[in-house]
Amino acid sequence: MKLLPHYFKRIGLFLFFLGFILALDSVREGFTEGYTRAEVENFTHILPEAFRFWGDFTSLSGLLLYVLSRNRTEDEFAQKLRYESAFLLMVLTILVVLILYVFNHEILIEPSMFLALQMIAYLIIRAFKRGIILMKD
């Protein structure tokens, strides 16, 4: 699989945190409303409304760049971890969606949020698997 050069990891991280800052109002609002999405009165916006979209777009792009960039030394072990983590993520995603449907079949989640969570979960799973394999006896 062709991947981006290693320095794209840094660019990806930079974009992710930049997007996080741009979407600060979304993050604040999300924390205030909670998952019930209750309307919050007197919510004061710090940044212009257009920043929300660009924040989402930038942080998702950053995560994508990070996920798609090579490790410093790219080899078969790194590829194996990547494929296994992607497979585990797919299974976990289906399980989580099934469980959420059991409890609430009208649950709503924004696609950008869903994808961001998936990519973050992928990175955690990969780091966790690497940590377990490389853990000293």
Add this chain to the structure above:
Amino acid sequence: MKNKVKLNRVMLDKTQEELAQAIGVSRQTIHAIERNKFVPSVQTAMRLANYFKLSVEELFELND
């Protein structure tokens, strides 16, 4: 699959990092191979065997 990578590496007084650089893989890969957590490809197995001047069969053996 069992292997004698660690034994041969220590006999040559090489670090995992040195072996990894010579073979063209990461140090983590050498660590995972030595701990039998990862079975390398034929290409990497042959490179390792060449490095230690052994045959692949001498370096790797199947479990019973």
